[in-house]
Amino acid sequence: MxxxxxxxxxxxxxxxxxxxxxxxxxxxxxxxxxxxxxxxxxxxxxxxxxxxxxxxxxxxxxxxxxxxxxxxxxxxxxxxxxxxxxxxxxxxxxxxxxxxxxxxxxxxxxxxxxxxxxxxxxxxxxxxxxxxxxxxxxxxxxxxxxxxxxxxxxxxxxxxxxELLRANLAYILGMAALAVVVLLLAIRGALAPLTRLRRAIRARDPRTLAPLDLPLPRELAELRETLNELLARMRRVRANQERFIGDASHQLRTPLAGLSARAELALRQDEPERWREALEAIRATGTRISRLAVQLLSLTRLNNPEYHPEMGRVDLNDLAREAVRTHWASCHRDGIDLGVETAAGALTVEGLDWQLEEALGNLIDNARRYGARRITVRTRPSPPTLEVEDDGPGIPASRRLLMLRPFHRGSDDQEGSGLGLAIVDGIARTHGVRLSLDDGVDGRGLLVRLRFQEAAS
Amino acid sequence: MIRLLIVMLCWLLVASVHAEERLDYPARSDGGEATALVVHGALDPIHVRPLLEAFHRRHPGIALTYRNLGTLTLHRRFLEHPEEADVLLSSAMPWHYRLANDGHARPLDTATADAWPARARWRRELFAFTFEPVVMVVRRELVERYGRPESHADLLALLERHADALRGRVVTYDPARSGAGYTYAIAESRLSPRYWDLVAALGEADAALADTTGEMLSGLSEGRYWVGYNLLGSYARAVVEADPALAMVIPDDYALVTRRLALMPRGAPHPETARRFLDFLIGEAGQRVIAERTALGALHPALTGPGTANALRESHGEALRPLSLGPGLLATLDDLKRQALLARWRREFARGSEGLPPP
Known part of the structure; x- marks a missing residue:
C-alpha cells in the first residue's frame, strides 16, 4: 500500500x-x-x-x-x-x-x-x-x-x-532517542481522535441521518459540526421527498377512486347512452391522470440535482408563436382570447426547447383553468424575457411563493393538479432563469415573467 | 685464555675507534623471497653476531648487512642518508631518543610491540632491548688492602681515606670526551648532590680519565689501575670472568642501568624486513639469544635466569636505576646544560686535585 x-x-x-x-x-x-x-x-x-x-x-x-x-x-x-x-x-x-x-x-x-x-x-x-x-x-x-x-x-x-566527546555523544544520543520515542507517542496520541471519528462514521447505520455525537478536540469538532449540518440538510431533503411522494400518491388516488366509482355507477345502468357518457367521463379522467403522471415525472426529473441536460439554442419568438399556435384551438373553443406579442428580431437563448414549451404550455393552461378571458404571450429583449399575462383572478402577493410548491393550488380549483407552477419553477431553475409572479395590467390577473440571462454572443 | 683475552681486547679497542666494520649474511635463495636488510648499530660484532646469526637462520632468504658504527657516526650518517638503513641500534640513548622525538622513527605495530613493557619503549617507535648495568671493576690488590667497596659511599670513603695511596690508580670516563661518560655524569648528578663529592674525591686521587670502557679494562688488566668507576657491565663481564685478578662490583646503593635502543627509520628501504628484525629483537627468541649468548642482558619480562634483567633485579632490585626513556634525555642534549655540567664537573674535579677540603 x-x-x-x-x-x-x-x-x-x-x-x-x-x-x-x-x-x-x-x-x-x-x-x-x-x-x-x-x-x-x-x-x-x-x-x-x-x-x-x-x-x-x-x-x-x-x-x-x-x-x-x-x-x-x-x-x-x-x-x-x-x-x-x-x-x-x-x-x-x-x-x-x-x-x-x-x-x-x-x-x-x-x-x-x-x-x-x-x-x-x-x-x-x-x-x-x-x-x-x-x-x-x-x-x-x-x-x-x-x-x-x-x-x-x-x-x-x-x-x-x-573521551569528552564520547561521554557527551552518549548523552545526546540518549536524549535524541527519548525525544523520538516521545514524538512518536505524541503524534499517535494526537491523531487518535481522527481514528475514533472514522470508526464512528463507519459504524453508523447507513439509513440513519442522526447527528454524530462524540467528544472530539476542537479542530475535529469543527469537522463534526460540518458533517452534522450536512446530515441535517439531508434530513430536510428526505422529509421533502417523503411529503412529495405522499402528496403524489394522494393526488393519484383521488381521480382513480373517482374513475372506479363512475365505472361502478355506469355498470348499474342498462342504457348504452349512460355507458357512453360514463366512458367519456372516464376517458376525460384518464387523460387527466396521465397528464398528472407526466407532470410528476418531469417534476421528479427537474428536481434531480444530478440532472444536467445538454442545452441547445432556442429562439424565444419562435417558441412563443409555436405555443400560441398549439393552444389557440382549445382556448378559442373556451372563448379565451390568446394572443402573442413578440419583440423585433431574434431572441436567441441557451435552453431546452421542449422544457420551455412545457413551461409556456403550463402557464397558458393555468391561466385558462383559473378563468382568464384573455391571455397574452409576450417576449421582450435585453434581457430576453418571456411573459404570460392573463386577466384572471390572480394570486394574492402573500401566496405567490406557496404556489410554487407542488400540490398547492387555488382553493376553488378541482381540476388542476397543483403541479403547473412547480414545474415552471423547476424548469426556470434548470435554465438559470429568474421566475417572478406579478400583478397583471391594472392590478388584475397575473403576470408570470421568465427573465433569461443575456445570451453569450 | 690470555690469547682469547687479547683478541677480545682488540675487539674492544677496534670498537672504541669507531672504525666501520661490516658483517654480511648473503641470502640463500631457497626461500624464494629475495629481500634485504641493512642494520646500522653501535654494537660490537662480538655481541651482535649471535643475534644476526639467529635471525639469519630463521629468515635465510634475507640478505643481511650489518655495519658497526660509533654512536655519533651512526647519528650523523643517518641524518645525512636517512634512506640507508632499515634498523638503527645504539647505546647513545639521548641521541636515539631525539631521532624518535623529531619523528624520524616508524612505529612497529605488532603484538610483540604491544606486549613490550611500557617503561622499555617510547610510543611504539623506540624500543630498549638490553639491560646493562654500569659497574665498578676492582683489582685484587685493592680488595686485599682496603676491602671491597660495595657502594658509591664505600668508594667515596675509600678515596677520601686513602687518596694518596690511590693516586693515579683510579680510572673513570672523561665526561667531556665520552658521550657515555657525560650521560652517566648527568644522571648521577640528578640522583644525588653527593655525586659532586665523589667527583672531587676522584680529582683528589688524580683519577685517570678514559674514553671507553675498553681502555679502562685494559688498564685494569695490566694492573695500571686498581679501581675503575662507571664501566659498562656488559663489556666488563667477559674480561672480569677471564681475569681472576679482577672483580666486578654492581654498587648496592645505586647502579645506573643503560639500555640500548632500536628504531626503524621512516625512510627505511626495506620496511617489511625491518619490521621482522625488530619484532625478532624484542621477541622471546631474540631476547633468549641475548640472554644466553651475549652479555647484554635480556629485557624480556618472561625470561629469567642468568643474563636477564629479571635475574639482575632479583639480586640488586632496589639499587638499579635504569636511565628513563623519556624527554629528560632531551635535556641531556641541551648545549648549555652540557657546558654547565662539564664546567661544574671540571671545577669539582679540580677542587679535589688541588687538595682543598670539601666544603
Whole structure:
C-alpha cells in the first residue's frame, strides 16, 4: 500500500527534521567544546613548563644561560608520550638553545609581560600545540628580555577530546532517542481522535441521518459540526421527498377512486347512452391522470440535482408563436382570447426547447383553468424575457411563493393538479432563469415573467 | 685464555675507534623471497653476531648487512642518508631518543610491540632491548688492602681515606670526551648532590680519565689501575670472568642501568624486513639469544635466569636505576646544560686535585 500523503508522516517529517538538525548542531557544539576543554587543560602544561624553564634562565658569561630542568620536558610529554620541543630565544630573536627552531610570537614586539600565547602550528608533518612565554631577567643589573617557546604534539589533547566527546555523544544520543520515542507517542496520541471519528462514521447505520455525537478536540469538532449540518440538510431533503411522494400518491388516488366509482355507477345502468357518457367521463379522467403522471415525472426529473441536460439554442419568438399556435384551438373553443406579442428580431437563448414549451404550455393552461378571458404571450429583449399575462383572478402577493410548491393550488380549483407552477419553477431553475409572479395590467390577473440571462454572443 | 683475552681486547679497542666494520649474511635463495636488510648499530660484532646469526637462520632468504658504527657516526650518517638503513641500534640513548622525538622513527605495530613493557619503549617507535648495568671493576690488590667497596659511599670513603695511596690508580670516563661518560655524569648528578663529592674525591686521587670502557679494562688488566668507576657491565663481564685478578662490583646503593635502543627509520628501504628484525629483537627468541649468548642482558619480562634483567633485579632490585626513556634525555642534549655540567664537573674535579677540603 502506497502512503503518498499522510498526516502522520507529515508531522513526523516536520518534527524530526528540525530535531535532527538540532541534534547535529549539538554534536558539533559538543565537539568544539571537547576540543576547547582539552586544549584548556593541556595548555596549563605549556604554561607550567615555560614557567619552569623561564625560572632557570640566567645571565652568565655575558649571555643568556639556561640550565634546562628535565622536569619541564617531562611535564610536556604527559602520559600520551608526546613529542616535545623547546627553544630559548633572546630579545633580538636569536636562537640560544633548544632542540628545534620553533616559530616565534607573531604578535610583534609586545612588552615582556604579555600574556602567554597558545596556538597550533604545523611542524614538518606534525601538528603541534605551541606555547610562547615572554619574560625578562630579574637580575641586579640585567633586564634582558627573552622568549621561551615550547611545543608538543596534540595526541593527548585529541584523546581527551575524544573521551569528552564520547561521554557527551552518549548523552545526546540518549536524549535524541527519548525525544523520538516521545514524538512518536505524541503524534499517535494526537491523531487518535481522527481514528475514533472514522470508526464512528463507519459504524453508523447507513439509513440513519442522526447527528454524530462524540467528544472530539476542537479542530475535529469543527469537522463534526460540518458533517452534522450536512446530515441535517439531508434530513430536510428526505422529509421533502417523503411529503412529495405522499402528496403524489394522494393526488393519484383521488381521480382513480373517482374513475372506479363512475365505472361502478355506469355498470348499474342498462342504457348504452349512460355507458357512453360514463366512458367519456372516464376517458376525460384518464387523460387527466396521465397528464398528472407526466407532470410528476418531469417534476421528479427537474428536481434531480444530478440532472444536467445538454442545452441547445432556442429562439424565444419562435417558441412563443409555436405555443400560441398549439393552444389557440382549445382556448378559442373556451372563448379565451390568446394572443402573442413578440419583440423585433431574434431572441436567441441557451435552453431546452421542449422544457420551455412545457413551461409556456403550463402557464397558458393555468391561466385558462383559473378563468382568464384573455391571455397574452409576450417576449421582450435585453434581457430576453418571456411573459404570460392573463386577466384572471390572480394570486394574492402573500401566496405567490406557496404556489410554487407542488400540490398547492387555488382553493376553488378541482381540476388542476397543483403541479403547473412547480414545474415552471423547476424548469426556470434548470435554465438559470429568474421566475417572478406579478400583478397583471391594472392590478388584475397575473403576470408570470421568465427573465433569461443575456445570451453569450 | 690470555690469547682469547687479547683478541677480545682488540675487539674492544677496534670498537672504541669507531672504525666501520661490516658483517654480511648473503641470502640463500631457497626461500624464494629475495629481500634485504641493512642494520646500522653501535654494537660490537662480538655481541651482535649471535643475534644476526639467529635471525639469519630463521629468515635465510634475507640478505643481511650489518655495519658497526660509533654512536655519533651512526647519528650523523643517518641524518645525512636517512634512506640507508632499515634498523638503527645504539647505546647513545639521548641521541636515539631525539631521532624518535623529531619523528624520524616508524612505529612497529605488532603484538610483540604491544606486549613490550611500557617503561622499555617510547610510543611504539623506540624500543630498549638490553639491560646493562654500569659497574665498578676492582683489582685484587685493592680488595686485599682496603676491602671491597660495595657502594658509591664505600668508594667515596675509600678515596677520601686513602687518596694518596690511590693516586693515579683510579680510572673513570672523561665526561667531556665520552658521550657515555657525560650521560652517566648527568644522571648521577640528578640522583644525588653527593655525586659532586665523589667527583672531587676522584680529582683528589688524580683519577685517570678514559674514553671507553675498553681502555679502562685494559688498564685494569695490566694492573695500571686498581679501581675503575662507571664501566659498562656488559663489556666488563667477559674480561672480569677471564681475569681472576679482577672483580666486578654492581654498587648496592645505586647502579645506573643503560639500555640500548632500536628504531626503524621512516625512510627505511626495506620496511617489511625491518619490521621482522625488530619484532625478532624484542621477541622471546631474540631476547633468549641475548640472554644466553651475549652479555647484554635480556629485557624480556618472561625470561629469567642468568643474563636477564629479571635475574639482575632479583639480586640488586632496589639499587638499579635504569636511565628513563623519556624527554629528560632531551635535556641531556641541551648545549648549555652540557657546558654547565662539564664546567661544574671540571671545577669539582679540580677542587679535589688541588687538595682543598670539601666544603
Amino acid at each position: 502506497i502512503r503518498r500523503d499522510s498526516l502522520y508522516r507529515r508531522l513526523l517529517t516536520w518534527l524530526l527534521l528540525p530535531l535532527l538538525a538540532l541534534g547535529g548542531l549539538m554534536v558539533l557544539q559538543a565537539w568544539l567544546d571537547a576540543r576547547r576543554t582539552a586544549d584548556r587543560a593541556h595548555d596549563r602544561l605549556l604554561e607550567a613548563a615555560t614557567l619552569a624553564i623561564a625560572e632557570q634562565v640566567q645571565w652568565q658569561d655575558d649571555r643568556l644561560w639556561l640550565d634546562l630542568p628535565p622536569a619541564a620536558l617531562e611535564m610536556l610529554a604527559t602520559d600520551a608520550e608526546e613529542r616535545v620541543f623547546y627553544a630559548l630565544y633572546d630579545a633580538r630573536g636569536r636562537f640560544v638553545t633548544g632542540n628545534a627552531e620553533l616559530p616565534g610570537d607573531p604578535r610583534g614586539g609586545a612588552p615582556g609581560d604579555a600574556a602567554l600565547l597558545y596556538r597550533d602550528i604545523d611542524w614538518g608533518e606534525m601538528t603541534l600545540r605551541q606555547g610562547v612565554r615572554r619574560s625578562r631577567l630579574e637580575d641586579w643589573q640585567q633586564r634582558e628580555r627573552f622568549e621561551i617557546r615550547v611545543a608538543h604534539t596534540r595526541e593527548g589533547r585529541e584523546r581527551l577530546a575524544a
